[in-house]
Amino acid sequence: MSNTRTHEVDVVVIGCGCAGSCAAIEAFDQGAQVVVLEKQPADSHHSNTRMSGGGFHCPRRDGDPEALRAYAKALFSGVGLPLWLDGGHAPYADELAQIWAAQAPGNEEFMRGLDPSFKTVSMAGVAFPDFPGAKESGYAVVRSTYTGTRDEATQFRLTRKLDKSEKESGEAFNACLQTGLRNRNIPIHYDTPASGLITDAEGAVVGVNALHCGEPVRYRARRGVILTSGGYQYNLNMRKAFLDGPSVEGWAFYGTMANTGDGIRMALKTGAALSRIGSVAGRIIAAVPERRHGVKVGFNTNGVGKPNEIVVDSYGRRFASERRITKDPSRYHFYKEALLFDTIALDYPRIPSWMVFDEDLRSKGPVVRTAAASYHGIDWDDGNLNAIEKGWILKADTLQELAHKIRQHPDNRERMEPGVLEGAIAAYNAHCARGRDTDFDREPDSLGPVQRPPFYALPLYPGGPNTKGGLSVNAQRQVLDWQDQRIPRLYAAGEIASVFQFAYQGGGNLAEGIVFGRYAGRMAAAEEPLKD
Secondary structure (H helix, E strand, C coil): CCCCEEEEEEEEEECCCHHHHHHHHHHHHCCCCEEEECCCCHHHCCCHHHHCCCEEECCCCCCCHHHHHHHHHHHHHCCCCCCCCCHHHCCCHHHHHHHHHHHHHHHHHHHHHHCCCEEEEEEECCCCCCCCCCCCCCCCEEEEEECCCCCHHHHCCCCCCCCCHHHHCHHHHHHHHHHHHHHCCCCEECCCCEEEEEECCCCCEEEEEEEECCEEEEEEEEEEEEECCCCCCCCHHHHHHHCCCCCCCCCEECCCCCCCCHHHHHHHCCCECEECCCCEEEEEEEEEEEEECCEEEEECECCCCCCCEEEECCCCCECCCCHHHHCCCHHHCCHHHHCCCECCCCECCCCCEEEEEEHHHHCCCCCECHHHHHHCCCCCCCCCHHHHHCCCCEEECCHHHHHHHHHHCCCCCCCCCHHHHHHHHHHHHHHHHHCCCCCCCCCHHHCCCCCCCCEEEEEEEEEEEEECCEECECCCCEEEECCCCEEEEEEECHHHHCCCCCCCCCCHHHHHHHHHHHHHHHHHHCCCCCCC
């Protein structure tokens, strides 16, 4: 290691998404010298933050703080719900809720303090109205926008200008964070994947080994190291170990391909414990046979729950209201229904499920969110025609022919029954004619028959933007070992150790990145510096 370059700072942050950026900014503002290590090159840096919709929680300041604490505690742990039996898995729920209630109402103010051009638009209120404190909490979710007139490509180090849609997205949110980092001259070492944590004789984390543009480099951390490197959705072996169901072929994710569990792997070597490791910010999403790191690429759907489509299982049976798959908050929990295991047939009948639709829906626009496709280098046109040509969407002139094509799909394994599919669509179309879904109570304004040929089918899998189970940490974001003792000077925030371990509300990932990224930065900066 004699030829290894060495940097020495107070705080090393691993990962430059929302949590990492906020941790670095807060540590700097507390007087610490900071460096951020980002494994992706600068010109292709796509974090989950950039790829998100830009929504985040910012409860109103006129809400009742006690109610906000109760609502947050229920989100994090399920504590306070009459039928929830496992609240004991979240021993830090009270402290987490206290921090959240104190800090989350200031999230928008913090962001605007980084760049006055940052604005928001209102998105939603409380997603779980029956949770404790929901009514009085003042809960609110907002979406990021950028309204400035300066050259975004120069100001935010983006490779292109923000288009109209991106000005209300994660790109706008990320641009604001980049401004905050740049205005503080906080160095970001891109193309620098961390390879291991450095510990001293007492087990304290005192630095990081990394590769900068392929060359070994060592970072000494006088005060602490903060892991904000995201989840493990693109780590094949971790998925096999941690995800339920067919963890490789049966799942798909649409978040950044850079999230390969690096921080989890490094922390385990220091004795770190895991917590709720199988937890995901899950949905049922579309997937195509394109692969990254050996696993399918996924896309959030843009057609499920709209008129002229239904969702069926691998046998052709409709099993739920399609709107439950797409509306908040049920969309973030519905993947668990897709993981249903038939204990008699020893089968996962809903992996994959199938979005079946007609020409009316096909012609209205893309049936997946094309922004996610473009991040993964996949072209999906507005009319879905290239996806049909490539066989990602199956097409047939009749429902019977479509069922036979589904049956031949490698993931269906000849389970689709043409008569069952035809019967499901006939029943659904009858509901549409009556204006009421008597089977699954789908919202009347989303009903529309599947009747205009040709017909189409798209496979759907459990998945989503990211995993959120990971390292065991306390409320101060200190990483813990299996005896619940802290690993000195090691912190974690964001998707690698999400606070949303019971219920997830849209916009939670960015919100916890702000609140607990900042908290981790503050805690690390307050450590006594190592002696030379």
